[in-house]
Amino acid sequence: METLQAILFILVFLIMALSMFFRKIPALLALPVMAFLIPLIGGVSLNDTMQLVIGQGALRLHRAYTVMLFGSMLSVLMQKTKVAENLIKKGAELSGDNPWIIAVIMLFLISLLFTTLGGLGAIIMVATIVLPIMTSVGIGPLTVVGVFLFGLSIGGILNAGNWAVYVDVMKLPVEEIRSFALLMFALAFMTALVYITVQLYKDGHDLNLKKIISYSLGFIILALALFYLLNRSGFAEKPAVQNILSILNTGFKSGIGLLLGGLFLYNVIRMFQKKSPDTGVHWSAFLSPVLPLFLILLYSMDFIAAFICGLIYALVATWKKGSLNVFIKSILEGGAVVMPALVMMLGIGMLLNAIIGPGGEWNAMHPEGWPVLNVLRPLMMAITPETPLGFVVIFTLAAPLALYRGPLNVWGMGYGIAAVFLASGMPAGAVMGLLLAVGQVQGISDPTNTHNVWLANEMQQDVQKVLWNTLPYTWSVAVVGLIAASLIFY
Known part of the structure; x- marks a missing residue:
């Protein structure tokens, strides 16, 4: 069951991310859709999805947009x-x-x-x-x-x-x-x-x-x-x-x-x-x-x-x-002037709640953890690399998963997934190298970063165009960083 859920997570993520990437669906719509579907697939009830993900998620970045x-x-x-x-x-x-x-x-x-x-x-x-x-x-x-x-x-x-x-x-x-x-x-x-x-x-x-x-x-x-x-x-x-x-x-x-x-x-x-x-x-x-x-x-x-x-x-x-x-x-x-960027941040907040959970009182009442993360942990443990070459190849190919609040996004599931890698035997230095290397893809190119949204809006540019423009460079930095981490820490 968990394997099927994980596959569906990845399919939803890839379909919506590629739709945004190729400008078939605007991020204003795609992010809330992802935020709605992902927790439902993970076993969150419809009521909790509406209340905790959509409702509370819209307020998650309230300080940023204020x-x-x-x-x-x-x-x-x-x-x-x-x-x-x-x-x-x-x-x-x-x-x-x-x-x-x-x-x-x-x-x-x-x-x-x-x-x-x-x-x-x-x-x-x-x-x-x-x-x-x-x-x-x-x-x-x-x-x-x-x-x-x-x-x-x-x-x-x-x-x-x-x-x-x-x-x-x-x-x-x-x-x-x-x-x-x-x-x-x-x-x-x-x-x-x-x-x-x-x-x-x-x-x-x-x-x-x-x-x-x-x-x-x-x-x-x-x-x-x-x-x-x-x-x-x-x-x-x-x-x-x-x-x-x-x-x-x-x-x-x-x-x-x-x-x-x-x-x-x-x-x-x-x-x-x-x-x-x-x-x-x-x-x-x-x-x-x-x-x-x-x-x-x-x-x-x-x-x-x-x-x-x-x-x-x-x-x-x-x-x-x-x-x-x-x-x-x-x-x-x-x-x-900032209304388009503000609306985008509402969707980003929803997606954050969908992936890492609402936090606060909910976490205190549910020590078993957020269902979405629980489904993804076994999958991440299964793909943990054991060799330097595997480390470089796997995370070079997976680097775009740092985008759109994906599994390698440190402001999404990144730190949680890093903890899983650490627990499964990956050297601590290699985990740090992974986060710092792939973090450049996320920090510079990710259209769901609040700073990307604001800067693109301020300079009257499409935030997806910024992604296309910077991704070849940030992916290159990630690859070289991963190679360096594999040589130093493995």
Whole structure:
């Protein structure tokens, strides 16, 4: 019975995933259909499917799409007050006219930020600054989305917060995780450089390959050195160094706080001064899209609260006759702009509940676990590879199962399946290598990622087109990563 259920799971997944992949069915419909059929096949009752999967699932990502709404409001306000337009002009003036250099610098900065940042709110804040700069030098919208996704995923590889599962569950030493993560970083960064070069050529830019190769080597060496230092433990953990860093951190936060408060008061005073309506954008308004990022990084402020502070600051810094009407319109239009992405997230939440269960009180009342996962565990144990070659071949072919919340998606069944592999005798290091390698397919290409949905929506691109565009590169990274993991850990 369980074998038949597992086969039906795979058939439903493949049919719906391929239908989305080839654009036969929009994801807006396919995701809820998958979410409805999968638990029914797994033995969940119709009532529980409707209540726990469809009903509660629609609310699962409520924080993500609420943050997205406020981020969109700030983005629309930046456009209506012409702050974004002027920021693009300034960015184009400062960055020069070499789109390859600009794309790689943005890739590097995004990667650096997301070694510590995480979540859709942070992505929206960084994207509000970075996307217009890349667009201003003629980089195509699809390429812009791809560069941002590569940077986001590369930073995530070295985000120590993402290593907790490997330390806590797999009992791997941090040094072993770090060394493999640095290897994966190098592979992903080099692939991203190839992606940028190919995409810019497709966008119609003239490229000097000799300079690109020399610049690439320099960027890779610099990035590896910097990220290694950032993730190196020891010196910074000494008590004396910690005390010095704490004092410097407190002083820096206080200084920035006084500066931000002073700028806000300065703009409040400007509001009450008589001035011509055609005064243009004041220089202090350029802080508006960056302000939420400062508040999150320095003061650990809640994402929604940070966006509200950004909205209020932008209103004050751009104040002139009619500003309040523009502010209200931006709030209303901000919701309309992200509505397609928001509806997509409803389906993603349903699919998450369908695959990994509703959690919370349900888990406490049912210690036997979610039926869907229970059906899949024996199948996963049966295909656990015992040799390095089997490891590479099986997971190279299975890499696309990281898409659409499939079995290898760490935000779907991935960590649960990893636990099954671990229990069936696969080396812990190989399980980590599997998740980090195949994770690049999921992190960059998966159309059901909330950040993919938001970025595609922001740049007016089809999220399935982003999948087609990036999958050859991410699959390649996964294959090389799997080969490296098989050589190191088996």
